[in-house]
Amino acid sequence: MSVVLEQQDLQLNRSYDAYFLVVHGSQDLHSWLVLQELIECANAIGDVVVGGGCLEGQPSSLSQQIQDFCAEICEEIYEQGDTEDINVAVVPLFLLSGVHVMADLPSEVAIARQKLIGSFAHLDRQITLEIVPHLGTHPDIPALLKSIFEMETSSLKEQFEHTNIGLILLSHGSRRPEAVQSIENLASQLGAIAAHWTGTPTLDAQIEQSIAQGRDSIVVMPYFLFAGEIMNAIAKQISLYADRIPIYIAPIPFSPAQIADMAIDLVN
Known part of the structure; x- marks a missing residue:
């Protein structure tokens, strides 16, 4: 499997096979439990698999959490016999376009992209990570x-x-x-x-x-x-x-x- 390195994130230019929700996170267990509730709610909306991770407060980095999620869904989709490429939308659940959204998150996604290259070559599959607009941009x-x-x-x-x-x-x-x-x-x-x-x-x-x-x-x-x-x-x-x-x-x-x-x- 190869990974496409998107040159322009924040552009909705494709359909997605999976969503990865990102919250700030904290050392408090409540933050992780809230994320799980969000994932459950999102999974109930449609037929696209949804996962998520925290920018802070977890034993593993966000980039590692993204890699683990991509590995899981890639194997799952492969076992279902689907041979299409996989597009993953990274969804920032932040209200402001602050440092986390504009710098920290893109940095972690870039690390995940690089580390995913060649990780699943046996599946002969391309996976794309793309950051979509943060929640605070919603018009409602x-x-x-x-x-x-x-x-x-x-x-x-x-x-x-x-x-x-x-x-x-x-x-x-x-x-x-x-x-x-x-x-x-x-x-x-x-x-x-x-x-x-x-x-x-x-x-x-x-x-x-x-x-x-x-x-x-x-x-x-x-x-x-x-x-x-x-x-x-x-x-x-x-x-x-x-x-x-x-x-x-x-x-x-x-x-x-x-x-x-x-x-x-x-x-x-």
Whole structure:
């Protein structure tokens, strides 16, 4: 088997025989369990085999996880008597085009490609790895976030008669200016202001700005794929303002089923 070294990733120019979902990962077992749930959801959508791996937090590197997945599906397809070449879509489950998406992931995929060359020559088969657009590019995301903000603000208006509600879209943050700007643009679409857990403007700065503007309450939407320890940290930080302004944390906007559905939709 040979491996095609794609010169231009992020281009949907073929049909795929398998999808490999990539999440950030962590030392926490919960991250791995969430990935398994995503894989299960994605496998239930169609007839294309789906696997996945973590960029961080696993005993083996992402490149090795990709190699293991390719070996497994290649043998499986070969045993089924299929003689066609195999195209694998590597799907980045990230909301921002940060360093992980633009540098770390392509580097790991490049390593996997190189190491796969000649590994399965006995099968006389060509396998292609191609990175597709990251999840944050899905066109339905703005409307989904807007609907959640509207639901939260409607509840506050009905229960507490709040009329001057500040909206904050809280992202993880990135060292890449382009990624930061994308969050600023998204927040603007939603009638919100952007804050970043790592980077500026910070959540504290945006809360203070909202207070200075005379807001009577604030809704913070965590723009993350998964709930984790970071949610506890956000709640703790927000609690410091309890005697100054009511601040409400909206739910994580994505369920595993939604993430899987959007990921497959992007590939197709």
